Amino acid sequence: MSLDTPVAKPHDRLAATLDADLAEVNALIRARMASKHAPRIPEVTAHLVDAGGKRLRPMLTLAAARMCGYGGPYHVHLAATVEFIHTATLLHDDVVDESAQRRGRPTANLLWDNKSSVLVGDYLFARAFQLMTETGNLRVLNILSDAAATIAEGEVLQLTAAQNLATTEAIYLQVVRGKTAALFSAATEVGGVIAGADDAQVQALFDYGDALGIAFQIVDDLLDYQGDAKATGKNVGDDFRERKLTLPVIKAVAMADAEERAFWSRTIEKGDQRDGDLDHALDLLHRHGTLDATRTEALTWAEKAKAAILTLPESDLRDMLADLSDYVVARIN
């Protein structure tokens, strides 16, 4: 998701404050992405790593560690770990989704091929585990390997939940926690753990990342139906065309009459889509107010994130993270 909007940018303030740390993260990422034996690896990854990724997740780790007073070197390793896991999942998601655009550029699997996307993603996962092992901190290893399992589980759950009208909001939330929030919450949590923060602080950091990630994903799913393709780098209706059951549609299905239900069943479950179907889908979402309801949920999660982070001792970084929770939902507010 692009974070460019004309409003205040806590993201840029974080980047400025964490400037020196971020430079180290970027250097470490470049160094570990290299492969002596397989030059195709940096070719494939450079495309993703340089393509306007805003380093949101690594900044969460750096900010969490710094605001908890960390002075060691390993927050940089953990930030790079988190970015490698994120990039690996993007590569594997490209194979999976056959999505035509990612960050406004052709996906890796159109420039390269499925083989490269799968194997280079595996390489980045392995690099991520090497990096986190170098910290020597078993607790962060537990958190990050648990997160990796939760992410994969969420993606697999999405496979079965998508295209199935029986998917509930509870299952949607589980998918979102897996595919998005698990890495956000691990990113903030390991920042606190590496800094030796106390349990209450680590829990607050986890809760912040969890709620922020959920808000972030709901916004993404909402913008898929009402976003500006130029700003989001996604085409309106991609999720509909890919038959992904996201919150606006789940809510509309729950309110559907027999005829509407038949429409959703044909287009999402059976994948029989015709000209005008997307417009009709948008019409149904508006008619039942589910885009507004989805927007309200995103705002609620952003508020939860802010409330969690504000339990921590006051600091500039804390306030930037609190502002970030507003910012994530600014595009729909």
Add this chain to the structure above:
Amino acid sequence: MSLDTPVAKPHDRLAATLDADLAEVNALIRARMASKHAPRIPEVTAHLVDAGGKRLRPMLTLAAARMCGYGGPYHVHLAATVEFIHTATLLHDDVVDESAQRRGRPTANLLWDNKSSVLVGDYLFARAFQLMTETGNLRVLNILSDAAATIAEGEVLQLTAAQNLATTEAIYLQVVRGKTAALFSAATEVGGVIAGADDAQVQALFDYGDALGIAFQIVDDLLDYQGDAKATGKNVGDDFRERKLTLPVIKAVAMADAEERAFWSRTIEKGDQRDGDLDHALDLLHRHGTLDATRTEALTWAEKAKAAILTLPESDLRDMLADLSDYVVARIN
């Protein structure tokens, strides 16, 4: 590769000796393969995990740990880790190779789909890292995360090396070390490390696994050109049809005259294959004696494996591993 032959079976003797440990490994694999949230995961993996996998790699870990006097519980975790990494790479390999058979049964991606293969593979990788983290031993974490990176690097290198007649035997060896031997050597090495073996013993265990894995893969590549499809579960000439440049062909290309070179360039580099090409390829391999030369290399690596393991103190398990190195090449001997 199937290890069923009428000759003596060190593999079965290992399985009998390590019976109790193996039962624990199998129980742990079943427990960790389960997913509360995504029931498709065990459906996909059960197909691979139950389908006649002989647990060769986990047995290497168990045997190495036991022969070095280990009495703790973590060799079981490490053996399950190794099998999960192996199964994950098989799943991702299925996506990659579009191979029609794996262990004599349809591949997961024909029964399921590419999406499931990629994401369930990722889940198993994550589960592997959780398991190895539970050992609390940073040295085994280093070894296994390095191995995971080497495996992925080898697979990517294979992508560029395959279909390229400039591929040398040195590059082939690097690919084989990556895609096969890295996990064998990590399997034996971590067995020694978890048991607290001294450096010379750990090195011998590594050397054994490395040479055994190389022999194993060369045999596999050789049998692709001269095996019995019923025994190997592979069709003769799969590698040729998939344009994989393996040792028999690399050696033949090195000895090719202009006309032969044009043949290899057309069939392997350009992928323009016609009726009778496989027969002609086999004819060239026989004419230049490259199948025999490949066989000799496999035997040499098996001897290296045996020599390495025989530097360790005498024990029944040690002798079974020595016999195993003969056994791996028995089908071509």
